[in-house]
Amino acid sequence: MKTKMDFPAINDRRPEGLKEDGTPYRVLIVDDSMFVTKQIGQILTSEGFEIAGVASDGQEAIDKYKELYPNVDLVTMDITMPKMDGVTALEKIMEFDKNAKVVMISALGKQDLVKKSLLLGAKNYIVKPLDRKKVLERIVMSLKK
Amino acid sequence: MSDYLDPNNEELLKDFFSEAEQQVAQLEQNILVLEHEPSNRDAIDEMFRAAHTLKGAAGTVQMKELASFTHLVEDVMDAIRNGSVQVNERIIDVLLSSIDVIKTMLKSRMEGSIYTGDISSIQNDLESFLPSKGRAKTPVGSAKPIGSKIESKKSEVEEKKPASQLGKGLSEYEILEMREVVGKDQEIYQIKVRFDESNPMNTVGGIQVFAILKNLGQVLKTDPDFEKLYEDNFYPEVIYYLATNQPITVIQDKLVIPDVVLGTTIESVPQIGTKKAGERTTPESIAPSRVGTEPQTKTHPVATEPVPFSLAKSSKPSEAGEPSAEEVSRVGRSIESPEGREPTKPSSPPAGKIAQGSILRVDSRRIDNLLNLVSEVVISKATFNQHVSQFSETLTEFQNLHAVYTERIKALFDHIVNTLQAHNMGGVAKELKSSLMDKYGDLFTLFEDFETKFKGNVARFRSTSQNLGRIAGELQEGVMRIRMVPISQIFSRFPRLVRDLSRSLQKKINLVIEGEETELDKSVIEDLLDPLIHCVRNAIDHGIEDPDERKAKGKPEEGTIHLRASNEGNLIVIEVSDDGKGIDVEAVRQRAIERGIIHPNKSLSDVEAYNLIFEPGFSTAKTVTNISGRGVGLDVVRKQIEKLNGSVTVTSEWGKGTRFIIKLPLTLAIIQGLLVRVGTERYAIPITSVIDSHRIRPSDIKSIDNYEVFNVREEVVSILRLNRLFRIPSNEQQDYYFVVIVGSGENKMGLVVDSLIGEEDVVIKPLKDGFTNVPGIAGANITGDGTVSLIIDVPQLLELGLKRELEERRRREAVIR
Numbered sequence: 001m002k003t004k005m006d007f008p009a010i011n012d013r014r015p016e017g018l019k020e021d022g023t024p025y026r027v028l029i030v031d032d033s034m035f036v037t038k039q040i041g042q043i044l045t046s047e048g049f050e051i052a053g054v055a056s057d058g059q060e061a062i063d064k065y066k067e068l069y070p071n072v073d074l075v076t077m078d079i080t081m082p083k084m085d086g087v088t089a090l091e092k093i094m095e096f097d098k099n100a101k102v103v104m105i106s107a108l109g110k111q112d113l114v115k116k117s118l119l120l121g122a123k124n125y126i127v128k129p130l131d132r133k134k135v136l137e138r139i140v141m142s143l144k145k
Numbered sequence: 146m147s148d149y150l151d152p153n154n155e156e157l158l159k160d161f162f163s164e165a166e167q168q169v170a171q172l173e174q175n176i177l178v179l180e181h182e183p184s185n186r187d188a189i190d191e192m193f194r195a196a197h198t199l200k201g202a203a204g205t206v207q208m209k210e211l212a213s214f215t216h217l218v219e220d221v222m223d224a225i226r227n228g229s230v231q232v233n234e235r236i237i238d239v240l241l242s243s244i245d246v247i248k249t250m251l252k253s254r255m256e257g258s259i260y261t262g263d264i265s266s267i268q269n270d271l272e273s274f275l276p277s278k279g280r281a282k283t284p285v286g287s288a289k290p291i292g293s294k295i296e297s298k299k300s301e302v303e304e305k306k307p308a309s310q311l312g313k314g315l316s317e318y319e320i321l322e323m324r325e326v327v328g329k330d331q332e333i334y335q336i337k338v339r340f341d342e343s344n345p346m347n348t349v350g351g352i353q354v355f356a357i358l359k360n361l362g363q364v365l366k367t368d369p370d371f372e373k374l375y376e377d378n379f380y381p382e383v384i385y386y387l388a389t390n391q392p393i394t395v396i397q398d399k400l401v402i403p404d405v406v407l408g409t410t411i412e413s414v415p416q417i418g419t420k421k422a423g424e425r426t427t428p429e430s431i432a433p434s435r436v437g438t439e440p441q442t443k444t445h446p447v448a449t450e451p452v453p454f455s456l457a458k459s460s461k462p463s464e465a466g467e468p469s470a471e472e473v474s475r476v477g478r479s480i481e482s483p484e485g486r487e488p489t490k491p492s493s494p495p496a497g498k499i500a501q502g503s504i505l506r507v508d509s510r511r512i513d514n515l516l517n518l519v520s521e522v523v524i525s526k527a528t529f530n531q532h533v534s535q536f537s538e539t540l541t542e543f544q545n546l547h548a549v550y551t552e553r554i555k556a557l558f559d560h561i562v563n564t565l566q567a568h569n570m571g572g573v574a575k576e577l578k579s580s581l582m583d584k585y586g587d588l589f590t591l592f593e594d595f596e597t598k599f600k601g602n603v604a605r606f607r608s609t610s611q612n613l614g615r616i617a618g619e620l621q622e623g624v625m626r627i628r629m630v631p632i633s634q635i636f637s638r639f640p641r642l643v644r645d646l647s648r649s650l651q652k653k654i655n656l657v658i659e660g661e662e663t664e665l666d667k668s669v670i671e672d673l674l675d676p677l678i679h680c681v682r683n684a685i686d687h688g689i690e691d692p693d694e695r696k697a698k699g700k701p702e703e704g705t706i707h708l709r710a711s712n713e714g715n716l717i718v719i720e721v722s723d724d725g726k727g728i729d730v731e732a733v734r735q736r737a738i739e740r741g742i743i744h745p746n747k748s749l750s751d752v753e754a755y756n757l758i759f760e761p762g763f764s765t766a767k768t769v770t771n772i773s774g775r776g777v778g779l780d781v782v783r784k785q786i787e788k789l790n791g792s793v794t795v796t797s798e799w800g801k802g803t804r805f806i807i808k809l810p811l812t813l814a815i816i817q818g819l820l821v822r823v824g825t826e827r828y829a830i831p832i833t834s835v836i837d838s839h840r841i842r843p844s845d846i847k848s849i850d851n852y853e854v855f856n857v858r859e860e861v862v863s864i865l866r867l868n869r870l871f872r873i874p875s876n877e878q879q880d881y882y883f884v885v886i887v888g889s890g891e892n893k894m895g896l897v898v899d900s901l902i903g904e905e906d907v908v909i910k911p912l913k914d915g916f917t918n919v920p921g922i923a924g925a926n927i928t929g930d931g932t933v934s935l936i937i938d939v940p941q942l943l944e945l946g947l948k949r950e951l952e953e954r955r956r957r958e959a960v961i962r
Contacts, residue, residue, distance in 0.1 A: 033198050035164045039157060039205065080194045107201045108345055109223075111377050115352035124402075125353070127345050129205035137403055 015048030016140050025143055026052035026071055030061040030086065031078040031105060036130070040076055040105070043135050058084025062092045065100070074143055075102045077122070079113050087117050094121040103142050105130070161206050163504045164198075165251050169244060170637055171195040172218075176240050177640045179225075183232035193222045199247070210260055211250045217271050218243050229276050239270045241641070320414060323365045323386060331362060333414040334393070336385045338400060339407040347379045350405040354385065357399050362389025386414065505667055507627050515627070518620045525613045532606050539599055546595055550588070557585050625815065628668070632710045632719070633661035635674045639681060639708055646685045653692050653703040654685060663710040665717050669789055669809055673719075676782040676793075680721040680805045681706065683779065688725030688803050698800070700724065713808070716791075716833070722804035728797035730754040755795045759783040787940040790816065790831060818907035818926065818936065821885060821898040823867045824875035827934040828898070829907045829926050834939040836886040836893065838901060843882060855884070855895060862886060864895035865942065870921065875899055887939045894943055905929075909936060 017024050027049050031037045034056070041051050052072045055061040058081055065072060075093065079086040086104060093100045104117045104125040114125045123142035126135055175192035178185055196219040203212035221240065224230040246267055250260040323333060336358070340350040351367075351374035358364050365386040367374060374383065389396070393411050400409045564577050636658050647654040665673070689695075689704035696702055709720040733754045737743045743757070759779045786793045791809035810816060810833055818829030819838075837857075845855050852863045864884060868875040876899075884895040909924040923938035 032194075033164055033202065035157070035160045035202050035205075036198075038160055042157070080197060082191070082194070106346070107197055111346055111348045112375075114346060114349045115375055118349070118353050118356035119359070121356070125346070125349065128201040134404070141402070 016136055017044060017047040017049030024048050024050035025073040026050045026068070027139070028053045028055065028061070028064055028068060028072050028075045030055045030058070030064075030075060030081070030089065032056050032081040033078070036078065036105070036128070039130055040135065043130070043132050044139070047136055049139075057081045058086060058089030058092075061086075061089045062096070065093050066096060069097060073101065074139060075100065076126070076139070077102050077104050077117075079104055079106045079110055079117070087113055087120065090117050090122055091120050101142050103139055158206060159504065161202055162251065162255055163506075165202065168195040168199040168202075169247055169251065172199075172247075173241070173244050173641050174637055176237060176244065177644060179232055180234075180237045180644070189222070189226050193219065193226050196222050208250075208254055208259075211247065211254065214243070214250065214264060214268070215247060217268060218247070221271050221274050224275055230274050236274060239267065239274070243267055243271060323388070323414075331388045331390050333365065334387050334389065334396065335412045335414050336387055336396065336400070337382060337410040337412075338385065339382045339409070340380065341404055341407050342379060342381060344404045347405075348377050350402070351380060351383045353402065353405060354383065354400060357402075358385055358387050358389075358396070361391050361396060361399065362387050364388075505628070505630070511623065511626055515620070515623045518616055518623055521616045522613070522620065525609060525616060528609045529613075532602070532609060535602050535605075539595070539602055542595060542598070546591060550591055553585065553588055553591075557581075557588070560584065621815070625666070626664075628666050629664035630667050630670055631661060632663045632665050632670065632673075632717075635670055635677065636661045636708060636710070638674070639677075642678065642681065643685065643706065646682065647689075650685065651691070652685065652689050654689055655703050655705045656708065657705060658708045660710040663712060663717060665710075665809070669717075672785060672789055673807075673809070676785040676807070677708075677719065677721065679779065679782045680807075681708065684721055684723040684725065684803065684805075688723035688727075690726050717809045719807040719809070720804060721807075722802060724802040727799045727801055727803050728755055728758065728795070729799060733757050752796075755797055758795065759793070790833060816907050816909060816936075818905055819885065820902035820905055820928070820934065821867075821883070821896075822900045822902055823871065823898050824873035826871070826873055827902065827928070827932065828867065829905070829934050829936045830885060830887060830896070831907075831923075831936065831939060832904060834887045836888060838883060838885045839895075840881050841884055842880070843877075846882075857886060857895075860893075862893050862895045864897055866897040867937075868897070868899070870942075888943060892943050896937075896942070907934075907936060 019025060027044055029037050029040050029044075029051060031040070031054075037054050037056075041054070045051060052068050053064045055064045060083075061075070061077065062084075065075060077086040077090055081089075090102050090104070093102060098121070100121070102117075102122045104114055104122045105128060106114050106125055107128045114122075117125065124138045126138050172192055172195045175188040175195070178188040179192065182188070196215055200212055200215040200219050203209075203215055218240065221230065221236070225232055225236070230236065246260075246262075246264055249262065253260040320333075338350075338354050340347060344350065355364060355367065355371070355374065365388055367386070368384040369380055374380070387396070393413075396411055397409065400406055560581065564572075564581060568574065568577055639658065640656055643654055643656040684706050689706070690698070690700075692702040695704065705724050707720065707722045709722070711718050711720075730749070730751055734743075734749050734757075737749075737754075737757050737760070738745045740760075743749065749757075759782070783793050786807055786809070789809055791807060793805060793807045795803065795805050797803040810831075817832040819832050819835050821828050821830060839857065841855060846853050846864060847855060849861070853866075854861050854863045856862075866877075867873070868877070879899075883898050883901050885898060885901070886893055886895050888894050905928065907926040909926060912922065912924055921938055921942045923936045923941075926934050926936055928934055
């Protein structure tokens, strides 16, 4: 749809968001801030990723993940959220799908929670404020590994 | 920091502002909650989260002044959260005023400028709450211990270096111990990982690597200990011992983490001929494995390593510990505040432009529902297309049949002539008739099939059109629902307002909000805030008494104000009630006489007296405060509410309290209207203001005092003839008049019309500028048959109509004389 127009047409590099077979990676974005959600969405869609869904709290994230599964390749998970925080949601998602790829989105100063998440099975983390390059780099890396 | 911000990314900025507003509101709400329940965990958490999100977002859009200030606020909240600071009145005050600073900052950003006011005093206030030393996260405080740890760790590493020739820094016993838990096919590796200190979360790396390795096999041991890694300390190098059956290259690959890992060195731990290993492995197999250690013990310098290890290490002591990101940003604030603006400037002009449009947040389910309905519309359109083709098919069929029919009739006529001739020649009538019947009897049934088909078509058409009607109705409702927002959007502003007011007046007030989830049209909500604020202010200022006075009256010291919203059919009812002193009818009366609003002799019912307080220039307050008492409040409230097609009434009980009741239609765009006819014109009267309607004889109209009036259930209602008001020629010599009683509360009036047509949903179309001065008309409406009917503005009529008709009558009377 709209995203096609945003593709940089300067080279024939394959957008990062596409798999080997040319279909896009599908990402579920979980963040209670619509602003952040949108920002991640923009970064990802510009690279050809498909936003499979968004959720604004942990519980919704779990529900969405189960609903989408297996048509979801990666989850970006905010840590501080109302109702259910990202770490708990991560735990639940990992229980449901032990191969789930979850990348935590964290603000500075949440080292302990990031550590906890990584031990619980999060593939990586991204520190806010979000930086386009890092977001892509870490998400792509989590997908490839 | 972020290279993502595109100054033209207006959409994102718009979202930022809309969300920032919410965060600020949330902050404010939770601070107020905290004021009453200093230990409310949820409030603290939520407050912290809001500040935190706001800070992050502000950083992303490069609003440095906002980000750094919010950061300070967040620090204080964090201190509250971890219990190192106790909530007291002063903190609440300072936090609230910091919220105001944040609001101002946001506002100036929205206007495209940058807040330049002096915030140093509030900054100092905020900082004074922070326990300056010994805070776990304060980098200054923790710098030394960490530095020493690094030092000691370094020496540890160096100490172990020589030993590593033998057992890679492990004693034989340790290796033995590790071997015990490791499976036969697994190899033990010693993995040295060097971490990048400049990474903002540099203390996470140790655990991140741990987590990755854990997935590859079994992490036997780490140096420093796992517990130490888990603490908030940075270690430039960590050694992991991993038991795995994965090849080295895989481990190597997995450990390439940009920004986190600078380089890794992986060595395989030699299998020492231990008892258990020895038992399990044959001598032949031990030998190759031992030999194998030599080639296997290759180091893998990682290509991504930007700084030689030794160099990175040597730079560390000079920095004397880890400047955590927090310190960086705090230093950044104090230094950057003057110059820091420059780089962000380019992004501010678009911010000014965009922030004006109002953003409506809509539950996505509502949009889905709409989409669903739209798809139904599309389906029904397709069905209609089908009907069209069916109808044209039937038309062709009809034309064919008609041609056949004409042919047959023609033939019949010819035949009749023949038959007549045959008859004249002596043919038997019966035979002739039956021969006619034989030949042309099918004429009777010629159209039968066609009729059945046509009937079927019509039935189908009818059902489709009914279907479309239903969808259109649902679509209308759905679109309306999109504009519906919960009233909490404005209710949420009141806790702060009440708090500030009650403080400045030194009254104790408890605000109870109910029904904040009630939904209202967005446009109504926007215009509702001011009147509500007036009502609440009024209640605080005039209603609730001083604590002493309340005590003396035997009431609880703390006054209560209820703010309640609820649905009542097509209306929203908002109630502002207090348990204060109530309206003093006598004082109102005195005041009204003083002000010349009523005549001293007039006897006043309580209800009439209550309504007097809505008169312009009315105030019984003995002193004028900056809050209320200037007498400009309540009349504005009434005007505003009536502008919204609503009504406001007040009831009161002396000594017990006062209650304002505001009733509003759910939406302004579509109303229920009573269609009436005056002459040849049609008018719609908003059904909310219609009380009832009557059919009366001309003789029922009496004249009192130049007013035309008539009696309704022992009440005298003055009447207004619409035909005269709008100067429409119509026959006044009728047997009956129809009178529609309109009005709100005590203000009633009868409108004389020629006939009542019925109720209908009326879509209000605003009148173009040229007509906006027409008194008594609120707008126009297009009825089902395409004609335009005007919508009557009842409140305006109540005001203007009487005057008009009076003048008119005087003129007529003058002419007669």
